[in-house]
Amino acid sequence: MQTYSPLFSDFYQLTMLAGYFAEGIHETPATFDLYFRKPPFQGSYAVFAGLKPALDFLENLQFGDDDIAYLRGLNEFTPEFLDFLKHFRFRGKVTAMPEGTCVFPREPLVTVEGTLAETQYVETALLNCINFQTLVATKAARVTTAAGRKSVLEFGLRRAQGPDGGLSVARAAYIGGIRSTSNIWAGKDLNIPVKGTHAHSWVMSFPDELTAFRAYARCFPKNCILLIDTYDTLQSGLPNAITVAREMRERGEKLLGIRIDSGDLAYLSKEVRKAFDAAGFPDVLITASSDLDEYVIDSVNREGGCVDIWGVGTRLATCAGEGGGALGGVYKLAWCNGLPKLKITNDPSKLTLPDRKKLWRLINPDGSFFMDVISLEREVPQPGDRVFDPTAPLLRSRIIPDNVRFESIRHTVMENGSIVRDESDLACLADRCVSQLERLPEGSLRLLNPHLYKVAITAGLNDLRTRLLRELQQ
Numbered sequence: 001m002q003t004y005s006p007l008f009s010d011f012y013q014l015t016m017l018a019g020y021f022a023e024g025i026h027e028t029p030a031t032f033d034l035y036f037r038k039p040p041f042q043g044s045y046a047v048f049a050g051l052k053p054a055l056d057f058l059e060n061l062q063f064g065d066d067d068i069a070y071l072r073g074l075n076e077f078t079p080e081f082l083d084f085l086k087h088f089r090f091r092g093k094v095t096a097m098p099e100g101t102c103v104f105p106r107e108p109l110v111t112v113e114g115t116l117a118e119t120q121y122v123e124t125a126l127l128n129c130i131n132f133q134t135l136v137a138t139k140a141a142r143v144t145t146a147a148g149r150k151s152v153l154e155f156g157l158r159r160a161q162g163p164d165g166g167l168s169v170a171r172a173a174y175i176g177g178i179r180s181t182s183n184i185w186a187g188k189d190l191n192i193p194v195k196g197t198h199a200h201s202w203v204m205s206f207p208d209e210l211t212a213f214r215a216y217a218r219c220f221p222k223n224c225i226l227l228i229d230t231y232d233t234l235q236s237g238l239p240n241a242i243t244v245a246r247e248m249r250e251r252g253e254k255l256l257g258i259r260i261d262s263g264d265l266a267y268l269s270k271e272v273r274k275a276f277d278a279a280g281f282p283d284v285l286i287t288a289s290s291d292l293d294e295y296v297i298d299s300v301n302r303e304g305g306c307v308d309i310w311g312v313g314t315r316l317a318t319c320a321g322e323g324g325g326a327l328g329g330v331y332k333l334a335w336c337n338g339l340p341k342l343k344i345t346n347d348p349s350k351l352t353l354p355d356r357k358k359l360w361r362l363i364n365p366d367g368s369f370f371m372d373v374i375s376l377e378r379e380v381p382q383p384g385d386r387v388f389d390p391t392a393p394l395l396r397s398r399i400i401p402d403n404v405r406f407e408s409i410r411h412t413v414m415e416n417g418s419i420v421r422d423e424s425d426l427a428c429l430a431d432r433c434v435s436q437l438e439r440l441p442e443g444s445l446r447l448l449n450p451h452l453y454k455v456a457i458t459a460g461l462n463d464l465r466t467r468l469l470r471e472l473q474q
């Protein structure tokens with residue numbers, strides 16, 4: 001388990017907390033929802049991840065003497081408030097999607113209930129954990145979808161956003177389908193299989209390429225993948241690798257594969273495949289790397305490239321690409337002291353969904369997903385109900401058909417500040433992601449202009465929001 005500082009928050013959370021305390025309203029009951037408004041990478045879905053570290057933070061939130069001393073030194077807070085902080089814990093309830101679930105805009109992915117003080121203070125940490133890991137898991141799902149059944153290795157540590165970023169990348173990428181990493185720290189801490197090849201420097205530190213390949217094969221006879229593009233892929237690296245493959249065979253060993261790290265990966269992988277096949281080595285695996293992402297992998301595959309293993313680093317770890325960079329997940333007050341709360345803005349897409357809610361996934365008879373419906377907590381939507389587009393309820397509505405099954409897809413994961421549903425086995429989360437992606441409507445996984453999954457709100461929720469809007473506008 002990762003441990004985080006209790007100061008893993010923005011200063012304004014603490015000033016608000018101090019203010020609530022001074023006003024005597026810090027124990028007012030409150031409910032916040034965490035959600036995003038737009039799927040990343042111009043896609044149709046996101047893969048939910050980052051819950052476990054967020055829950056670990058909540059469960060262990062406790063200010064130590066050194067934290068209090070630091071805060072006292074800021075000369076902003078009263079002794080009474082600092083004393084209150086000594087005993088401050090998160091004792092609330094959390095309802096959330098399971099990690100590895102496909103999720104969509106406006107759905108409450110996490111709902112936090114508790115006192116105003118505790119629910120407010122944890123906003124930043126929850127958003128930090130969930131925004132980043134959900135973004136990386138989504139990128140990983142896009143990359144593995146493009147790679148088809150071929151395996152993908154995560155090589156992102158050197159370009160990740162700091163050491164902790166590198167660990168989070170390995171975890172979230174695993175959930176999204178990339179089941180091995182070059183990051184040995186993640187291997188130990190998260191039990192993710194570690195894999196790798198060698199760098200150009202290995203080849204350059206020997207007098208010549210063939211000597212370097214022979215030495216690597218001697219050192220790692222069971223796991224030998226030779227990087228063949230240091231000098232000239234087709235004229236030098238390839239023939240030298242075939243020589244080593246023959247020598248290994250004579251010793252009763254087997255060259256596992258080669259890696260190409262530059263140039264036209266479609267053309268080069270086809271030439272390399274032909275040469276190894278002709279030399280009697282149809283099992284030698286071809287690994288490709290070099291600024292890969294879902295688009296390059298898709299392009300190489302469309303051109304008939306012969307890549308068996310994809311090594312993906314920078315663009316995965318930094319979530320590069322149109323609509324990438326950051327997931328804009330937000331955390332908004334939905335209910336406070338018995339009253340539903342609404343935030344209005346000039347941008348209708350930023351209107352919040354008030355009150356305590358439930359999230360339903362409507363499942364077709366064949367098990368595929370039909371649409372998601374957000375209802376008020378007390379509502380149970382039924383076939384035949386009219387449901388509304390959350391951003392344009394006047395323009396778009398539809399009737400729920402008779403043949404769908406309703407599944408309430410969130411669970412209580414924390415009660416009274418203790419984790420009550422712990423999903424630590426990353427392999428189960430990754431398996432869930434695979435099965436979720438298979439159940440999305442046709443066209444949802446397309447890279448260009450994918451089919452957009454429908455998320456609707458019930459008439460009850462729509463009516464409540466319309467009423468609150470009118471009241472606030474008056």
Ligand SMILES: Nc1ncnc2c1ncn2[C@@H]1O[C@H](COP(=O)(O)OP(=O)(O)OP(=O)(O)O)[C@@H](O)[C@H]1O
Pocket residue numbers: 261262263264265266267289290291292293296299300303
């Ligand atoms: N068949 C292909 N289709 C689409 N993109 C490709 C294909 N083959 C390679 N690429 C991408 O093209 C880019 C290759 O760029 P470039 O040739 O400048 O770099 P490089 O060959 O990797 O050389 P170096 O690593 O020495 O900078 C990489 O981003 C790679 O992912």
Ligand SMILES: O=P(O)(O)OC[C@H]1O[C@H](OP(=O)(O)OP(=O)(O)O)[C@H](O)[C@@H]1O
Pocket residue numbers: 155156158159261289290291292311312313314315
């Ligand atoms: O391209 P990525 O997806 O980030 O994959 C990881 C990269 O890291 C290594 O090289 P590095 O980038 O350090 O140097 P290079 O580009 O000169 O090979 C490796 O050879 C890959 O190219």
Ligand SMILES: O=C(O)c1cccnc1
Pocket residue numbers: 155156182195196197198199289311313
């Ligand atoms: O093992 C590799 O080939 C590797 C590891 C990290 C980055 N690039 C490549």
